[in-house]
Every structure is written in structure tokens, then in C-alpha cells.
Amino acid sequence: MAPTHVLRCCQRGxxxxxxxxIALVVCWSYYAYVVELCICEYPSRIGEQIVYLIFFxxxxxMFVWSYWKTIFTKPANPSKEFCLAKVEKERYEKEERPEAQQEVLWRAAAGLPLYTRTGSGAIRYCDRCQVIKPDRCHHCSACDMCVLKMDHHCPWVNNCVGFSNYKYFILFLAYSLVYCLFIAATVLQYFIKFWTLCRRKSAENCPKNNLPETHAKFHVLFLFFVAAMFCISILSLFSYHLWLVGRNRSTIEAFRAPVFRTGSDKNGFSLGFRKNVAQVFGDQKKYWPLPLFTRPTSRIGLLPHHGSLALLRDVPGAAILLFSSIVSIVAS
Incomplete structure (x- = not known):
């Protein structure tokens, strides 16, 4: 046990x-832009400095705020009602046949709001966490826990991106893109001057108001390259996640469609574009740009759309099951 614990601690570190x-790159970009470029090299351009510094x-x-929230927001886990009772857990562990284990799970899940199944139509159960998986819930091997509406585990935030912090993650991508675009756009003119006017080392070919022979020009050079590089990589990732938000899908569901009673359905959780966006950002648009948790007032993106729910009409007690599902999720 001791070596395993030490290995786990090393992995966490x-x-x-x-x-x-990322933190070091951001700190360096702040120093290079504010100190080296705006303050030290161009103290005479006060008006331009003020405008640049305000927007910067x-x-x-906003970038640091959303990044912080994405990192340190704890992933949402299944509530206690999805855990097997002690008697059910002992009965499940004693059974050796998968069919008998499924019978135990079916009885335990009788009153739970579950609409998705495994590919074979069985109850989704996590042996590691010993919990019946709610819809859209998946086990993260890196975090060693089941995460509600799990999208993916992101190494750049060292956290699982899911129900509790997906909005923060989207805003993190958006503001990091704005941050890099602003730096690249405002530094571009000095980057061009550096290459066109300061290629020769002689002072007469390098005007005094265009990045003199100091270490500042190297900060500008690398600042533009780093900002442009991150812009390209973030833009593709941000565009992809906007596409997912518009369809109320997770990255996992985009690669493997959720399975319902009637089979797999890639649009099983889609409520329409506007409602899909509200599932992530909430109903109050004034809070959309802020990295604040804005829980939707109706449903929370964990239940299927109305078409899938219509299938429950032939199931006894469907109305009670649907009502209890909404109440249990909102209460959690």
C-alpha cells in the first residue's frame, strides 16, 4: 500500500x-507587455499606453478569473441516492454471474431517474466508486471519481471538465482567445518594425522610436510568436466546444452517442439551440460573460429531450418517475 500511495502522490504532483x-507563461506575458513594452520602451505615448493597458x-x-474557477471548482459527483445500500452492495458482490448482478442493479435503480443504458442495455454501474451512474455521468481515471455530465479531463487545468465547471471552461477558452488576440494585434506593429527597421545592428538603421537595441525587442518577438501560437490552438478548441454547446453534447457523447431504451441517439439530450446554450450558461444572459455558477431554472442538461421522455408513457408510474427525477437533480 505504501508504494502505491507514494506513486499516487507523485502523480498528483x-x-x-x-x-x-501556463501560469509562468501568463506571468511572463504580463511583464513583457506591461513593463517592457508599455512602460519602459514607450513612456511618451501616454494616450496609447492608457488605452492598451485598460483593455489588456x-x-x-477575466482570463485569470475563469481559469482559476475552472481549476479549483470541484467536479460534481452522484448524490447518495445512486449509491447501493449496504445489503444491496453485499448481494451484488456475492453474485458471480453478470445476469444476477444486473438483477440487483435493476431493483436498486427502480426509483432512480435513469434513461441511458450500456451498449448491451444494462444498468450503468461503476465498480470503482460502487455507484449507479446517473445519465451523462462517467468515471474519470485521473481524478478517480465519477463526474456528472463529464466532458473530459483537461491536463491544462488539472481537473475534470463537467457539469460544475463547464461554463467556466468555455469562458476560459473565450477570454484566453481574446487575451492572445489582443496581445498579437497590438504587438504586431512593433514586431513588423523590429524585422523591417532593426535587422541591421547599426544605429542609423534603427530609429530611436522603433524598439532600440535593448532586450525589450526580444520580449516583443517572443510575445508575438507565443500569442499567435496560442491563438491558433485555442481557436480550434473553442470552436469545437461551441459546436458541442449548441447541440448539448459532451466530448464523450460526440465520440460515443448515449444509449437509450430504443437505442443510441446522438441528439438525445438536445433541447433546441437556445435551450442548449441555457443548459450551460443559465437563463439570465447578464451573467453569461461572468465565471459565476448560473444553474438553469428548469432541467440542467442531465435529462433527455421531450422525444425521449415520450417513450415513458408506456411505463407504469412514468409521471411520478419524471417528477422525482427533476426534483432529485435540482436538490443535488
Whole structure:
């Protein structure tokens, strides 16, 4: 047990390396832009400095805020009602045949709001967490827990992206893209001057108001390259997740469609574009740009759409089951 515990601690420590790397890059970008470029090299351009610094700090604060919330928001886990009772757990562990184990799970899940199944039509159960998986819930091997509406585990935030922090993750991508675009756009003119006017080392070919021969020009050079590189990578990822939000899908569901009683349905949780967006950002649009948890007032993206729910009409007690599902999820 001791070596396993030590190995686990080492893995947890190493998992923070990508986050530390991003933090160092962000700190350097702040120093390079604010100190080296705006303050030290161009003290005479006060008006331009003020405008640049205001927009820079607004994007910087929103970027850091959303990044912080994405990292340190604990993933949402299944509530206690999805855990097997002690008697049911003992009965499940004693059974050796999968069919007998499924019988135990079917009895335990009789009153639970479950609409998805495994590919073979069985109850989704996590042996590691010993919990019946709610719809859209998956086990994360990195976090070693089941996560509600799990999208993916992101090493750059050292956290699982799911129901509790998916909005923060989207805003993190958005504000990081704005941050990098702003830096790249405002630094571009000095980057061009550096290459066109300062290629020769002689002072006469390098005007005094265009990045003199100091270490600042190297900050500008690398600042533009880093900002442009991150822009390209973030833009593709951000566009993909906007596409997922519009269809109320997770990354897992995009690659493997959820299975319902009638079979797999890639649009099983889609409520229409507007409602799909509200499932992530909430009903109050004024809070959409802020990394604040805005829980939707009706449903929370964990239940299927009306077409899938219509299949429950032939199931006894469907109305009671649907009502209890909504109440249990909102209460959690």
C-alpha cells in the first residue's frame, strides 16, 4: 500500500506541471507587455499606453478569473441516492454471474431517474466508486471519481471538465482567445518594425522610436510568436466546444452517442439551440460573460429531450418517475 500511495502522490504532483507552465507563461506575458513594452520602451505615448493597458487588464482579469474557477471548482459527483445500500452492495458482490448482478442493479435503480443504458442495455454501474451512474455521468481515471455530465479531463487545468465547471471552461477558452488576440494585434506593429527597421545592428538603421537595441525587442518577438501560437490552438478548441454547446453534447457523447431504451441517439439530450446554450450558461444572459455558477431554472442538461421522455408513457408510474427525477437533480 505504501508504494502505491507514494506513486499516487507523485502523480498528483506531476499533474500540476501543465498548470504551472501556463501560469509562468501568463506571468511572463504580463511583464513583457506591461513593463517592457508599455512602460519602459514607450513612456511618451501616454494616450496609447492608457488605452492598451485598460483593455489588456480587463482581458487579463477575466482570463485569470475563469481559469482559476475552472481549476479549483470541484467536479460534481452522484448524490447518495445512486449509491447501493449496504445489503444491496453485499448481494451484488456475492453474485458471480453478470445476469444476477444486473438483477440487483435493476431493483436498486427502480426509483432512480435513469434513461441511458450500456451498449448491451444494462444498468450503468461503476465498480470503482460502487455507484449507479446517473445519465451523462462517467468515471474519470485521473481524478478517480465519477463526474456528472463529464466532458473530459483537461491536463491544462488539472481537473475534470463537467457539469460544475463547464461554463467556466468555455469562458476560459473565450477570454484566453481574446487575451492572445489582443496581445498579437497590438504587438504586431512593433514586431513588423523590429524585422523591417532593426535587422541591421547599426544605429542609423534603427530609429530611436522603433524598439532600440535593448532586450525589450526580444520580449516583443517572443510575445508575438507565443500569442499567435496560442491563438491558433485555442481557436480550434473553442470552436469545437461551441459546436458541442449548441447541440448539448459532451466530448464523450460526440465520440460515443448515449444509449437509450430504443437505442443510441446522438441528439438525445438536445433541447433546441437556445435551450442548449441555457443548459450551460443559465437563463439570465447578464451573467453569461461572468465565471459565476448560473444553474438553469428548469432541467440542467442531465435529462433527455421531450422525444425521449415520450417513450415513458408506456411505463407504469412514468409521471411520478419524471417528477422525482427533476426534483432529485435540482436538490443535488
Amino acid at each position: 506531476l499533474s500540476w506541471i501543465p498548470v504551472i507552465f 487588464h480587463v482581458s487579463f482579469v
